[in-house]
Amino acid sequence: MKLRANLVIGGVLFALAVLVGLLAPWLAHTDPVLDANLMNAEEPPSWTWWFGTDDQGRDIYSRVVYGARVSLTVGIVSQLINSVIGVALGLSAGYFGGWWDDVVNALTNLMLAIPSLIFALAIMAVLGPGLTSLLIALGLTNWSFTCRIARASALSLRSQGYVQAATVLGYGELRIMVTQLLPNMLGPIVVIGTLGMGSAVLSEAALSFLGLGVRPPFPSWGSMLSDAREQITTAPWLSIFPGLAIFLTVLGLNLLGDGLRDILDPQSRSRRT
Amino acid sequence: MLSFLFRRLLQTIPTVLAVVLLVFVLFSVVPGSIASSMSDDADPQVELRMKKQLGLDDPVYVRFGKYIAKLTTGDFGTSFRTREPVTSMIAKRAWPTLQLIFAAMAFAIAIGVPLGFIAALKPGGIVDTLAMVVAVSGLSIAKFWLGLVLMYLFALKLGWLPSFGYGDGGLKYLLLPAVTLGVSPMALFARTTRAAVLEIMTADFVRTARSKGMSEARVVKWHVMRNALVIILTTVGLQFGGLMGQAVVVEKLFSWPGIGSLLVDSVLQRDIPAVQGSILVVVLAFLAINLLIDVLYGVIDPRIRYA
Numbered sequence: 001m002k003l004r005a006n007l008v009i010g011g012v013l014f015a016l017a018v019l020v021g022l023l024a025p026w027l028a029h030t031d032p033v034l035d036a037n038l039m040n041a042e043e044p045p046s047w048t049w050w051f052g053t054d055d056q057g058r059d060i061y062s063r064v065v066y067g068a069r070v071s072l073t074v075g076i077v078s079q080l081i082n083s084v085i086g087v088a089l090g091l092s093a094g095y096f097g098g099w100w101d102d103v104v105n106a107l108t109n110l111m112l113a114i115p116s117l118i119f120a121l122a123i124m125a126v127l128g129p130g131l132t133s134l135l136i137a138l139g140l141t142n143w144s145f146t147c148r149i150a151r152a153s154a155l156s157l158r159s160q161g162y163v164q165a166a167t168v169l170g171y172g173e174l175r176i177m178v179t180q181l182l183p184n185m186l187g188p189i190v191v192i193g194t195l196g197m198g199s200a201v202l203s204e205a206a207l208s209f210l211g212l213g214v215r216p217p218f219p220s221w222g223s224m225l226s227d228a229r230e231q232i233t234t235a236p237w238l239s240i241f242p243g244l245a246i247f248l249t250v251l252g253l254n255l256l257g258d259g260l261r262d263i264l265d266p267q268s269r270s271r272r273t
Numbered sequence: 274m275l276s277f278l279f280r281r282l283l284q285t286i287p288t289v290l291a292v293v294l295l296v297f298v299l300f301s302v303v304p305g306s307i308a309s310s311m312s313d314d315a316d317p318q319v320e321l322r323m324k325k326q327l328g329l330d331d332p333v334y335v336r337f338g339k340y341i342a343k344l345t346t347g348d349f350g351t352s353f354r355t356r357e358p359v360t361s362m363i364a365k366r367a368w369p370t371l372q373l374i375f376a377a378m379a380f381a382i383a384i385g386v387p388l389g390f391i392a393a394l395k396p397g398g399i400v401d402t403l404a405m406v407v408a409v410s411g412l413s414i415a416k417f418w419l420g421l422v423l424m425y426l427f428a429l430k431l432g433w434l435p436s437f438g439y440g441d442g443g444l445k446y447l448l449l450p451a452v453t454l455g456v457s458p459m460a461l462f463a464r465t466t467r468a469a470v471l472e473i474m475t476a477d478f479v480r481t482a483r484s485k486g487m488s489e490a491r492v493v494k495w496h497v498m499r500n501a502l503v504i505i506l507t508t509v510g511l512q513f514g515g516l517m518g519q520a521v522v523v524e525k526l527f528s529w530p531g532i533g534s535l536l537v538d539s540v541l542q543r544d545i546p547a548v549q550g551s552i553l554v555v556v557l558a559f560l561a562i563n564l565l566i567d568v569l570y571g572v573i574d575p576r577i578r579y580a
Binding site for chain 2 (some may be wrong): 106109110112113114116117118121122123124125126192198202205206207210211212221222225228229232233236239240242243246247250251253254255258
């Protein structure tokens with residue numbers, strides 16, 4: 001029963017974050033960027049200002065709500081890029097073997113040798129700050145685990161009877177990979193993808209915090225925290241709410257990933273880490 | 274043992290070369306001229322002279338050759354900004370970073386491993402549930418947010434610890450950054466240890482040990498702990514790389530004068546030699562630690578050495 005709790009709590013938290021992002025224009029009280037009024041600067045949380053206001057008098061609640069869009073877009077899109085790269089490389093390497101397998105292995109080892117946040121930082125340094133750069137930087141730097149899993153699955157699956165049957169039936173190689181191998185390795189890939197989304201949300205926040213993420217004034221949870229650092233003594237609420245938003249979203253994704261693993265990848269259930 | 278070490282050392286060389294190439298290629302395609310971003314003076318002659326000074330007027334392959342040649346002598350080039358050798362900039366900052374990473378790791382191991390162990394001894398119990406709640410929360414928290422919260426509580430509200438800076442490098446200054454950095458590996462170690470212990474508890478050799486009348490304490494000490502250690506060690510090794518990445522954020526937050534904050538500052542100022550140098554040093558350190566962990570495996574589990 002405990003396993004179900006993971007899935008339900010995680011699913012609800014993540015769904016909530018997605019809904020908040022989608023419904024931001026309706027949920028927000030004010031415009032997150034334009035509605036600045038110095039008369040309302042640094043108001044603590046109250047009935048009027050649920051999460052308080054910042055030094056420019058902008059409503060923190062509205063900014064947190066809009067910030068969900070950036071964080072989730074980066075989390076979902078960059079992880080999708082990672083999954084596609086990882087599956088394409090891993091699946092083909094495991095299926096074809098030979099020199100291609102060696103090349104993919106070397107690439108994977110290289111990726112594993114560079115801490116992904118450092119790599120993303122380097123790419124951001126080249127591309128400059130901004131949403132597109134973030135998607136590229138985080139989308140290119142976290143596919144090695146997916147690749148390893150896809151390769152290992154392809155290696156073990158390619159000798160299965162049904163794959164050989166498909167070969168005998170004259171299926172093309174691409175068709176075999178997509179229709180025979182891919183569906184059978186999807187479970188662990190989805191699990192890694194879900195957990196990867198969580199770490200992408202954290203990385204986005206970290207890069208924005210370092211001043212390399214989304215450009216101000218548009219809110220992202222990371223950049224809000226970056227601004228909040230200066231005012232931690234006078235206005236601690238500026239730090240609390242964006243940080244909580246990140247925590248709850250990532251917690252949701254992590255619980256969801258754990259729950260999915262229990263269902264989709266039963267082999268690893270006993271060695272759950 | 275020596276041949277094992279030698280073999281592993283040889284395997285690392287291509288990776289190091291690939292990283293050097295990658296780091297170089299990444300930054301030799303930086304759009305826009307670095308020299309022009311350095312001064313407001315747009316005089317093309319000045320720009321040309323600066324490029325010549327910085328060695329940027331050569332073709333890419335010549336620059337790469339020169340770069341490799343310099344690297345082999347331990348020369349990472351000269352900082353565009355401070356005109357200081359990057360090697361000495363990094364050397365000055367290596368110790369604070371090492372201090373931070375090892376302190377964070379010590380915190381993570383000291384709390385995480387026992388927590389996972391205790392949790393696994395009674396799976397499903399209150400301790401287990403609580404430990405896993407702590408673990409999943411630790412993995413979900415944004416490090417710099419945790420750092421901000423700790424800073425607010427322990428430095429600004431309670432006044433027990435300094436809020437940021439290196440000071441004399443003492444424990445007082447180290448504590449908050451190290452705990453901030455150590456929380457997510459701590460969570461991971463708790464989960465890994467718990468999973469490893471649970472799995473080993475059901476292994477045949479544990480059942481045999483119990484059935485021949487060995488006391489539970491001895492079973493845990495002789496069979497479970499030793500076997501779990503290999504798995505824990507792997508996780509510890511893998512986490513070092515992640516920690517070096519995360520240290521960037523923590524160092525920046527606490528104004529800790531390490532390689533991570535050098536990297537961020539250099540990135541923000543487009544100081545390419547300093548960026549390249551810091552990334553290379555971090556990757557080399559990561560590879561060295563993984564090598565060390567591999568050697569340690571051989572010591573703990575002789576089966577690996579002969580494989």
